Each structure stands twice: as structure tokens, then as C-alpha cells.
Amino acid sequence: QVQLRESGPGLVKPSGTLSLTCAVSGGSLSNRNWWSWVRQPPGKGLEWIGEFYYNGATNYNPSLKSRVTISIDKSKNQFSLEVTSVTAADTAVYFCASRPNAPPSAGIDYWGQGTLVTVSS
Amino acid sequence: DIQMTQSPSSLSAAVGDRVTITCRASQDISNYFNWYQQKPGKAPNLLIYSVSNLQSGVPSRFSGSGSGRDFTLTIGSLQPEDFATYYCQQTYTTSRTFGQGTKVEI
Numbered sequence: 001q002v003q004l005r006e007s008g009p010g011l012v013k014p015s016g017t018l019s020l021t022c023a024v025s026g027g028s029l030s031n032r033n034w035w036s037w038v039r040q041p042p043g044k045g046l047e048w049i050g051e052f053y054y055n056g057a058t059n060y061n062p063s064l065k066s067r068v069t070i071s072i073d074k075s076k077n078q079f080s081l082e083v084t085s086v087t088a089a090d091t092a093v094y095f096c097a098s099r100p101n102a103p104p105s106a107g108i109d110y111w112g113q114g115t116l117v118t119v120s121s
Numbered sequence: 122d123i124q125m126t127q128s129p130s131s132l133s134a135a136v137g138d139r140v141t142i143t144c145r146a147s148q149d150i151s152n153y154f155n156w157y158q159q160k161p162g163k164a165p166n167l168l169i170y171s172v173s174n175l176q177s178g179v180p181s182r183f184s185g186s187g188s189g190r191d192f193t194l195t196i197g198s199l200q201p202e203d204f205a206t207y208y209c210q211q212t213y214t215t216s217r218t219f220g221q222g223t224k225v226e227i
Contacts, residue, residue, distance in 0.1 A: 038165075038219075046157075046165065046208055046219040059215035062122060095164055105171040105212050107155030111164035 002027035004096050004112035012090075012119050018083040022096030022112060029072050029079060030054050032101045036108060037070060037081045039092040047092075052079060053101070086119045093117075123147050123211050127220035134225060140196040142223045144209035149189045153213035156185055156194045159222075160205045168207075169194065199225070 008020035022035070029035065036051040050060035052070045060068055064083070072079040083090055093114040100106045124147040134140050146154075152172045157165040167176045169185035172192060182197040196203055204227060209220040 045222040046159075046210075048210070048217045048219060051217070059217075061216050097164075099212075103171055105151075105153040105155070107157070107167045107170040107176075107210060107212070108165070109167045109170075109176065111166075114164055 002098060002110045004098065004110055006094060006096050006112045006115040008115065008117070010116060010118060012086055012117060013121055014087055014119055016086055016119075018081070018086050018090060018094075018117055018119070020081045020094055020096070020115065020117070021078050022080070023076075023078045024098075025077070027098075029074050029077055033098045034059075034101060035070070035072060035079045036097040036099060038095045038097055038108070040095070040114075041089075041092045049081065049094075051099075088119050091117065091119045122216055123150060123214055123218055125209050125211055125218050125220035127207075127209055127223045129223060130221065131224040131226060133227065134199050135227070136199055136201055138199045140199050140203075140225060142194045142207055142225075144187075144192045144194075144220050146190045146192075146211055146213075150211045150213035152188065153211055154185075154187070154192050155210045155212065156183075157208045157210065157219075158203075158205045159208065165208060196225075 003025045034051040037049040069082045095114045096112040097108045098110040099108040156169040159165040173185045206224045
């Protein structure tokens with residue numbers, strides 16, 4: 001049973017960089033899974049941010065691609081999210097998540113509990 | 122980007138009701154389609170993957186159907202624990218967009 005846990009600052013200043021880490025337990029980042037980030041602004045719907053495959057492939061939401069980087073640290077069995085040049089619109093609960101590579105249509109079957117990041121001075 | 126449009130945005134129902142939520146994709150997405158349930162303050166939970174496959178542990182009163190652009194989630198007999206927000210998602214493209222959500226209320 002894969003367990004995911006997000007960590008990182010809960011408050012980021014405007015124009016700064018949001019950095020979050022997701023610790024993975026009960027599974028390995030080298031498994032054939034996509035390791036993902038999803039966010040949810042307060043009171044709003046889900047927004048898919050991007051994902052990272054164990055072989056190095058990445059996919060990003062085009063609307064965020066210029067500001068987002070997802071990376072993994074296999075030695076620590078964790079993966080990370082960076083969002084640069086943040087504004088109040090980036091205030092959200094950020095979820096780390098995972099979905100299997102097969103079938104290709106697979107949905108996200110493991111989620112972290114989410115962490116609220118507020119962008120404010 | 123593929124846009125996913127859910128309807129209705131919210132609905133009121135009673136325990137025991139049969140509930141149907143629809144999702145339309147802006148283009149053909151074959152069977153690259155999933156449904157999630159989210160309760161307040163919690164992470165989403167995968168209900169159905171690849172249009173009609175029930176995720177392990179999900180009650181059989183949930184079912185999914187559809188193909189191409191139009192998809193449906195049906196709750197056969199609404200239970201108290203089913204009051205939540207439901208999201209659809211496409212995984213056809215490498216930007217895996219969600220619908221805007223459908224809130225199921227009493």
C-alpha cells in the first residue's frame with residue numbers, strides 16, 4: 001500500500017518560489033508509476049499540475065509549464081514540485097499523487113492528504 | 122487542451138435516489154476517462170477508471186458508461202456517505218484535465 005505525504009512551507013511570498021516535497025512509503029519511485037501533483041484552490045475544483053515517470057519523462061499542464069518543475073530523488077524515495085513567480089492565484093491545497101502506467105487510461109489511485117500553501121506578503 | 126464539462130454543477134437528491142452525472146469532453150478521448158469522489162477536507166478517491174471499471178473497494182452501486190466524448194456516472198441508490206463532489210478526468214492527452222465538479226447535496 002503506497003502512502004504519500006506532502007511537506008513544505010505553508011506560506012510563500014508573492015513572486016517567490018513554492019517548493020513542496022512528497023515522501024513515498026510502501027513503494028518505490030522506480031516502480032512503473034507516474035508521480036503527480038494536483039492542486040485545488042480554496043472552494044474550487046481540481047487542477048492537474050503535472051507528472052513524472054520513473055524513466056525521466058515528464059508531462060505538465062500547458063498553462064503552468066513555464067513555471068513548474070517536477071523532479072524525483074530516488075535515493076530519498078521522494079519527489080518534488082517547484083512553482084516559480086507565484087501569485088495569489090497559486091494559493092491552493094497541493095496534493096501529491098500516483099497513478100499506474102498501465103492501463104494508459106489509468107486514474108490516480110494514491111493520494112497524499114494535501115497541504116495548503118498560501119501566497120501572501 | 123481538452124476541456125471536460127460536467128453537468129449539472131450541483132444537484133439535490135435524497136437517500137435511495139438514482140443519481141446520474143454526465144461529463145462531456147471537447148474531443149474524442151476513447152476510453153481514457155476516470156471518475157473521482159471528493160469529500161470536504163479530504164483527497165479525491167478514484168471510483169471508476171477507463172470509463173466503466175470499478176476501482177477496488179468501491180461499492181457496486183457506482184457505475185460508469187460512455188465512449189468517445191460523452192460519459193456518465195450513475196449511483197444506483199444514493200447512500201448518506203455518497204454526498205460529496207464528483208470529478209471526471211481525461212487521460213487521453215499528456216495534460217490530464219479534470220472537469221469542474223458536480224456537488225451532490227441533500
